[in-house]
Amino acid sequence: MEITTLKDIAQQLGISISTVSKALKGYPDVSKATRDRVLLMARKLNYTPNQLAVNLRTKQTKTIGVIIPTTVHHFFSKVIDGIIEEAEKKGYLVIILQSNEKLFLEKLHVNLLLDKRVDGILISLSNTTTEYVHLKKIASRNIPLVLFDKVAPSVACSSVAIDDKKAAYEAVVHLIEKGYKKIAHFRAGLNAQNSIDRFEGYKKALKDHTIPFDPSLVYMCANNTDFEDGYANAQLLIKEHPDVDAVFSITDLVAIGVIKYFNEQKIQIPAQVAVVGFSNWFMSTVISPTLSTIEQPSYDMGVIATEILLNEIEGIQKKEVITHQNIILPTTFIERESS
Amino acid sequence: MEITTLKDIAQQLGISISTVSKALKGYPDVSKATRDRVLLMARKLNYTPNQLAVNLRTKQTKTIGVIIPTTVHHFFSKVIDGIIEEAEKKGYLVIILQSNEKLFLEKLHVNLLLDKRVDGILISLSNTTTEYVHLKKIASRNIPLVLFDKVAPSVACSSVAIDDKKAAYEAVVHLIEKGYKKIAHFRAGLNAQNSIDRFEGYKKALKDHTIPFDPSLVYMCANNTDFEDGYANAQLLIKEHPDVDAVFSITDLVAIGVIKYFNEQKIQIPAQVAVVGFSNWFMSTVISPTLSTIEQPSYDMGVIATEILLNEIEGIQKKEVITHQNIILPTTFIERESS
16 A cells, blocks of 8 residues: 655655656656666656546546446346447446445445546446435536436436336237236336336236236345245245236346246246246246247447447537437347247 | 536635635634635535545545456356455445456556555456466555455465365266266366366366376367357367267356257257256256256355455554465365256
8 A cells, every 4th residue: 555656766866756757757858867767766666657646637537437236137247248348449447336236335336436536437226226316416526427227217317228118018918919817027126217117017018908907916026136036936926826827027037036936846837827037148048948038238238328428428528518318229029938 | 527626615715725624624713604605615616525635644445446357157246245245344345347358458457446546456367367467566565465266376465266176176076986988178268277277177087087188078168168158169079079978167157058059959968968067156056957066155255355355454554464365265066967
């Protein structure tokens, strides 16, 4: 933590700080002999230029920050790949922070990124984010913010997401058209916008096909909407509704937990109960039966969100007026063995 | 990016910077009227104290940096969960950087973390890291470094890893004892220490059981040692060695790619070819057949590496002499249907 400064070098050599600074920058008004002494001492003391000070002068850190809820979902790994690749092309480094679905960590991370003077911020909101003061703080600092996947419509910034309601609607309509009537839904938290929207899509599909909505067929994923949630909810569902004939899961990870439980119990998929997931994780083609799901662009989402962010960063530097973009990427339903 | 400074507030009010500073800190020698004016202006200009400047005074940022090769492997997601949980307990925030297995990005990330003045650094080395000057730079700044999973024995720092050679040895001995004789190995890059060690364990198991080592049975994972590598190598293997009877894969992800190809080709697992993975990813219990593998502690690895790092950070603050710890965590072979 002891950082060598120009002052340290100057003191060791008994010369002025400005001479040291000039010598390190190769100014011609410093003699070669002095420059050599300075460079030698700089090396001896492990001096490296304070990048931060340099950056404060240019007002750019060439760094962007990304806050994601978790890396357990393959979806976010792919989004991050897209972000890093796009950022790298333009010479930006990417700092990743993980909120673990906790609002207080998300807030701390926003502060940290502002302190660390990143040029722009990308956020996929945690499932527990119910207030947006920390997001407004970013805008007030004139730092571009782009929300992706889990967005908040009330925050004035650019965003890249999918139409969760429409995608869920199509998946449930597919099940209804296949003849399934008693369709359960495994959803995530009550605050997360994509969880709300997928639930709305599920309800609308039932309504449009005059299937009465039964709230007891909706199960919350108490954990992190992961594999264990699917497994535990499937167990509960079969106990409470032995006549259920389909499950629409909020993610593929949850759906795969459902499949594991059904396989163990010799419950035939899709003859007895159909299963549909969301995101088209590569594992959905590997498990048996293969999983019907919704293809959700992940890598492209990362690339596009980063493109918009870097454009806004550039715009701010040029003192241009920034127009926010709210992009909706298309999704596709993929039918496989499980339905 | 326009950051309000004490100077801005002072200029707006026509008072001195030191008065503004004292007012914000609540010094009693500043009148209430002045303090109120300063606070009002600070709010108006969106002033927030420069945390970095504060931290430079206390010489602590309460932030640690983590560099990982990728988040595609569930293993690293779990390690990160362990790191974040342990860091959170002690009031530290965690910055994650992803090298994507590229040495130049790993170097840039080390520089970035040093610039951002983190208190300590955790690294799992990229597969292409062949030189360690950037790691030595961390030590020269007196910042603790703990390597985990992918370590470099020649770097003087603490580390937390497993005995890859021993774990691989046990897995291959298991295959030999089950009667398999023509055992292929799908390995990662030639530089990565854990890839080297697992390969050595594979060779030693063959040698100790007088099975001749056949280099043509060793396949490199050209991609990122992921699912596609396993799938592509399995295809090649069956073409080149139709009489192969077992595959020992460097990771579960690779092994699951192998299983997918064999399932598609109706190659019976384990009757015709056995498959063994490495890491005990939860998916290894879900696929069909379930995958024999090596249980590799991930969450615990994150917790322990972070414990050591935070202790070293504390030790340096107290000007204690730091003794490096090189921890080897135990692994267990888990037999399932695939062997």
